[in-house]
Amino acid sequence: MDKTSRSSRTVSRCALWGLGVIVSFLAFYLLSFALARSPLFVVKQVELEVSGRPGPDEIRSMSGIRPGMNMLSLDTEAVSRRLESHPWIRHATVVKRLPDQVLIKVSKRRPAVLVEVQGRLYYMDGEGKILDKVEPGGSLDFPMITGLVQDVEGARRSGDGRDFQQALSLLRALQATPALGSLSEIRIDRSEGLSFVLEGFSVPVHVGWSGFPGKIMRFEKALPSLASQLNAIERVDLRFSGQIVLKEREGGELRVPKGGEGETLVGSELSFHPTT
Numbered sequence: 364m365d366k367t368s369r370s371s372r373t374v375s376r377c378a379l380w381g382l383g384v385i386v387s388f389l390a391f392y393l394l395s396f397a398l399a400r401s402p403l404f405v406v407k408q409v410e411l412e413v414s415g416r417p418g419p420d421e422i423r424s425m426s427g428i429r430p431g432m433n434m435l436s437l438d439t440e441a442v443s444r445r446l447e448s449h450p451w452i453r454h455a456t457v458v459k460r461l462p463d464q465v466l467i468k469v470s471k472r473r474p475a476v477l478v479e480v481q482g483r484l485y486y487m488d489g490e491g492k493i494l495d496k497v498e499p500g501g502s503l504d505f506p507m508i509t510g511l512v513q514d515v516e517g518a519r520r521s522g523d524g525r526d527f528q529q530a531l532s533l534l535r536a537l538q539a540t541p542a543l544g545s546l547s548e549i550r551i552d553r554s555e556g557l558s559f560v561l562e563g564f565s566v567p568v569h570v571g572w573s574g575f576p577g578k579i580m581r582f583e584k585a586l587p588s589l590a591s592q593l594n595a596i597e598r599v600d601l602r603f604s605g606q607i608v609l610k611e612r613e614g615g616e617l618r619v620p621k622g623g624e625g626e627t628l629v630g631s632e633l634s635f636h637p638t639t
Contacts (some may be wrong), residue, residue, distance in 0.1 A: 406432045407463040414471070417451055425449060426457070428465055437465070450494050476534060476549075477507040491531050506534070510551030526551045529572050533557050537573040542583055556602065564590060571602040583606060 409428050411419050439457040446455035446469065454470040474486035474494055484497040487508070488535050497503070508530050530549050537546050537559060545562040552558070556571035564586070570578050578601040582589075585607055589596065600608040 366589045372418070396596065397400060400495075405463060406430055406434060406437070406465055408465070410464060411469070412466070413469040414480075416471075417449060422446065422467060423471060428467075434459055434463065434465075442467075450492065456478060474502075474505060477503065477505045478511060479507065479509045479510055487537070489531070491527060506546040507548045508534070508551065509548060526553065526557075530557060533570065533575050536579055539576075540579050540583060543579070543586065563592065566593060566596050566599055568599045569602055581605075 392449040406428060407430060409423060409426070410431075411422060413419060413422060417425070425446055427445065428437065428442065430624075437459065439459060442457045443455045446452055446457075446467070451472050452469055453472045456468040458468070460466055472488045472492060472494060475489040476487050477484050477497065478487045478493065479485075484503075484507075486494040486497060486501075486505075508527075511527065530551055533549055534546070537543065537549075543561055544564070547560045547562045547565075550558045550560070550567065555569060558567045558569040560567055563625060566589075568582060582599070582601055589599065589607075589609075595612055597610045597612045599609070602608075
């Protein structure tokens with residue numbers, strides 16, 4: 364076989380291969396075109412696995428998925444991103460169930476505390492994300508963070524603020540000490556640091572900006588003695604190493620603990636220094 368014949372056969376094979384590619388591409392395109400318009404692959408039902416707010420109607424509206432949409436052209440990742448832009452939604456998963464069902468699973472954020480921002484109350488989760496304004500009639504059964512001077516958008520970017528981040532750290536430390544009872548309020552003061560008030564101990568307890576677990580442990584051990592003379596105490600200060608400093612109310616009669624069975628209060632872990 365001469366070189367001309369071999370070259371002709373090579374060209375013929377390449378032409379056939381190219382024609383096969385074109386035919387396959389056209390067949391795929393026509394099949395995709397047909398499936399995109401087939402009544403077999405259209406959305407007939409959208410199922411939700413969700414509870415609380417936002418409600419099912421709002422989630423369906425945000426998803427943009429409507430009955431009659433083509434299943435194959437539905438961009439599930441884009442729908443997930445759109446849903447996760449809602450402040451109450453932590454994570455959203457969108458799953459196609461061919462031929463005609465879509466499942467939306469939503470993981471919600473839960474409020475852990477109320478935060479006061481410029482005279483308005485907002486729900487906030489334990490990670491510091493502002494969720495929504497507290498509307499009239501909304502639940503107030505949460506501890507509160509007060510003293511924040513940022514605007515609303517600043518509060519939404521709260522990860523950058525030391526005062527806000529430390530308030531969240533204190534919140535977590537107090538929640539990890541259930542023996543103290545329910546937390547009522549955490550107060551932010553730029554000059555003195557943080558303080559907290561318990562529902563069963565209405566006197567403010569000052570803790571500064573750091574070292575919260577050790578300070579809270581110190582306070583927990585002394586709490587029975589302090590609670591027994593609550594009416595005589597104006598404030599408790601834990602900012603000094605190894606000490607609990609008490610300020611006496613005007614007209615009060617503060618009995619400073621001297622130690623005893625189960626209480627090593629002087630010269631050990633704890634020492635009380637009453638001030639006026």
